[in-house]
Amino acid sequence: MSVTTLEQFHYDNKIVKYFGVATIAWGLVGMLVGVIAATQLFLPEANLGNPYTTYGRIRPLHTNAVIFAFIGNAIFAGVYYSMPRLLKTPMWSKTLSWFHFWGWQTIILLAAITLPLGLTSSKEYAELEWPIDILIAVVWVAFGANMIGALIKRREKHMYVAIWFYLASFVTIAVLHIFNSLALPVSLFKSYSAYAGVQDALVQWWYGHNAVAFFLTTPFLGLMYYYLPKAANRPVYSYKLSIVHFWSLIFLYIWAGPHHLLYTALPEWAQVLGVVFSVMLIAPSWGGMVNGLLTLRGAWDKVRVDPVLKFMVVAVTAYGMATFEGPMLSLKNVNAIAHYTDWIVAHVHIGALGWNGFFTFAMLYWLWPKMWKTNLYSTKLATTHFWMGTLGIIFYALPMYVAALTQSLMWKEFTEAGRLAYPNFLETVVEIVPMYIIRAFGGLMYLSGAILMVYNMVKTAKQGTFIAYEADEAPALKPHVEHEGEFWHRAWERKPLFFTVLATVAILIGGIVEIIPTILVKSNVPTISSVQPYTPLELQGRDLYISNGCVGCHSQMIRPFRSETERYGEYSKAGEFVYDRPFLWGSKRTGPDLHRVGGKYPDSWHYHHMVDPRTMSPGSLMPPYPWMSTNIMDHKDLPAKIRTLQKLGVPYPEGYDQQANADLSIQADQIVANLKASGVEVLPDTEIVALIAYLQRLGTDIRKTTVANP
Amino acid sequence: MKKDILSSIENIEIYPIISLLIFVIFFVGMFIWVIRVDKKYIDHMKEMPLDDETPNNSSYEKV
Numbered sequence: 154m155s156v157t158t159l160e161q162f163h164y165d166n167k168i169v170k171y172f173g174v175a176t177i178a179w180g181l182v183g184m185l186v187g188v189i190a191a192t193q194l195f196l197p198e199a200n201l202g203n204p205y206t207t208y209g210r211i212r213p214l215h216t217n218a219v220i221f222a223f224i225g226n227a228i229f230a231g232v233y234y235s236m237p238r239l240l241k242t243p244m245w246s247k248t249l250s251w252f253h254f255w256g257w258q259t260i261i262l263l264a265a266i267t268l269p270l271g272l273t274s275s276k277e278y279a280e281l282e283w284p285i286d287i288l289i290a291v292v293w294v295a296f297g298a299n300m301i302g303a304l305i306k307r308r309e310k311h312m313y314v315a316i317w318f319y320l321a322s323f324v325t326i327a328v329l330h331i332f333n334s335l336a337l338p339v340s341l342f343k344s345y346s347a348y349a350g351v352q353d354a355l356v357q358w359w360y361g362h363n364a365v366a367f368f369l370t371t372p373f374l375g376l377m378y379y380y381l382p383k384a385a386n387r388p389v390y391s392y393k394l395s396i397v398h399f400w401s402l403i404f405l406y407i408w409a410g411p412h413h414l415l416y417t418a419l420p421e422w423a424q425v426l427g428v429v430f431s432v433m434l435i436a437p438s439w440g441g442m443v444n445g446l447l448t449l450r451g452a453w454d455k456v457r458v459d460p461v462l463k464f465m466v467v468a469v470t471a472y473g474m475a476t477f478e479g480p481m482l483s484l485k486n487v488n489a490i491a492h493y494t495d496w497i498v499a500h501v502h503i504g505a506l507g508w509n510g511f512f513t514f515a516m517l518y519w520l521w522p523k524m525w526k527t528n529l530y531s532t533k534l535a536t537t538h539f540w541m542g543t544l545g546i547i548f549y550a551l552p553m554y555v556a557a558l559t560q561s562l563m564w565k566e567f568t569e570a571g572r573l574a575y576p577n578f579l580e581t582v583v584e585i586v587p588m589y590i591i592r593a594f595g596g597l598m599y600l601s602g603a604i605l606m607v608y609n610m611v612k613t614a615k616q617g618t619f620i621a622y623e624a625d626e627a628p629a630l631k632p633h634v635e636h637e638g639e640f641w642h643r644a645w646e647r648k649p650l651f652f653t654v655l656a657t658v659a660i661l662i663g664g665i666v667e668i669i670p671t672i673l674v675k676s677n678v679p680t681i682s683s684v685q686p687y688t689p690l691e692l693q694g695r696d697l698y699i700s701n702g703c704v705g706c707h708s709q710m711i712r713p714f715r716s717e718t719e720r721y722g723e724y725s726k727a728g729e730f731v732y733d734r735p736f737l738w739g740s741k742r743t744g745p746d747l748h749r750v751g752g753k754y755p756d757s758w759h760y761h762h763m764v765d766p767r768t769m770s771p772g773s774l775m776p777p778y779p780w781m782s783t784n785i786m787d788h789k790d791l792p793a794k795i796r797t798l799q800k801l802g803v804p805y806p807e808g809y810d811q812q813a814n815a816d817l818s819i820q821a822d823q824i825v826a827n828l829k830a831s832g833v834e835v836l837p838d839t840e841i842v843a844l845i846a847y848l849q850r851l852g853t854d855i856r857k858t859t860v861a862n863p
Numbered sequence: 864m865k866k867d868i869l870s871s872i873e874n875i876e877i878y879p880i881i882s883l884l885i886f887v888i889f890f891v892g893m894f895i896w897v898i899r900v901d902k903k904y905i906d907h908m909k910e911m912p913l914d915d916e917t918p919n920n921s922s923y924e925k926v
Contacts, residue, residue, distance in 0.1 A: 392905045
């Protein structure tokens, strides 16, 4: 009988092995860069005295390496192993698989080169410049095509829930990446965001939040639904719950982005929407966590002996903690305390180290013996890794919570006379330096555990034989016969393409409702007539600020709290940012807010502070930038920058690109003269002059209004 | 401000009602389906990750 004929095919383990090795290799790099960055926060000299390894540039290197290189490769390894087995077919095309693998590693390599060089868009987790963005889109589509091709050729009628999560992740990341990366290029390595100010902020955090959702969460939930039952050797606790989990999670997640912008100049309605959906997210997130943990019912004795399950239990628990903490942090009153502090850093590391990191370790410890047809080389070593990792997370997170609360309360403390108790920002920093030291130690411990894993995996591979192509057989998919009473969901999930479209619609609704009104309608940002475009020199200074990653430690967004207006000045208005491409509001205040720094200090103060911050602020953690006083800028790119900005709608007069360099020289000479009067000799075309011009301009436009309209 | 933006779109008042309806109908439908779905189907789906075992099933339980 033809219907029962079994078809022979092979699973490609080689690609899984490659992605797995890339996961560990980049993981170690990403964690190491993280430890270096953490060290610089209490020992600025650890920047090795050059711009390429200074905090502002290696922080994005760390986040990109961990998110896209470590976790990204882990997702691909996990998907390329589980998906063919769930569909009883190899991935669609081996060529696509290898294109995907080498393309992704090329992107990572380009990131590792361009970010230290300061070639960055400065938008968090989307820092890479436009040519790399295009490459990311191409490689990502190859990944998607490979999955959809496999779905079309599948031998299993129904799609297991893990695959739903993979598909939703694919389509959503594609949408997010394309919209957030829209920019107009100036040159091969410089572009200006298609959005400005408030709009740019909204799109960025719609992206940023959903990158967390659809890169760090949904793919891993898919992996959880496959590897956790595998490791526990029992089916998922409730498949029905997993269906509800899937739809409610992807529907709700996409709305929550604005919770990153509470109390900022973002319109109130968007903030409220973000909070409401964030709170609702607890339900599906915890549904998923509970489903994961209850899968282990009756198997808890195994957790005692099996390091894979140990890692998984902590991973899923960390997921539960992070997804409870997230909604709490998006409540406005909690956010008022937590935002801009190390609390957020602790929160994301519970997710990254606990959920993503530990699940990745579990998956690799499970996959390696499977693919090499052997047992794990040392369970003891893996258990040691588990404890080092767990302690590492605790040593990382706890000091960060203490630091955050201490600093935030110090920022907000007033004396009985109604003045700030700690008017000098630095006092609040010096207080938490010991916490930074413990945090770096926690990170180092976590990294050391990962090194143990590498040794264990190498030894495991050595003692087994690798099966590059694993044979399997399954009957061909029978042509579908309609059953009476078959419900719509079951029918959809048999039609993967239609299913993908539906999932896309679910995520698009949230995006459309939030983004379109803000983008399309110009009047959404109240204009302030005195706000003018940046002068050419200020523009160059701003691009230096971007390229050096200053936004990593300094916000430019004063929230409407008395504790902030007392410290920094008038709170920030939406209309002040209409020429900010990209926006530089920042998300962390390791140093003070800079939105009203313009005119606060003389030019010479900035000069000395940049060359050696500790001459002006003893005890400062800011890295010195002595090279800025000697690095020469040729300003050749200025006309092209002006033309690009004009195309984006910045009202420079026609033909201004030809006049810009002359205007730049006039302003530069003025600053040089100011500095000379204070006894500082500097060339007019040095970087420091442009940077001072920008810093002195920051937040000053609004004062012109007060003068003009008393 | 919200009013200014939204009032520029024609018949805007119907949009939130439509989206609410889509949301509610979809989720109610999904819940009904999930409750009534065939148990055989759920069991089949549940077993999927465990069905793909190839021989040599090493386990940590031996440890």
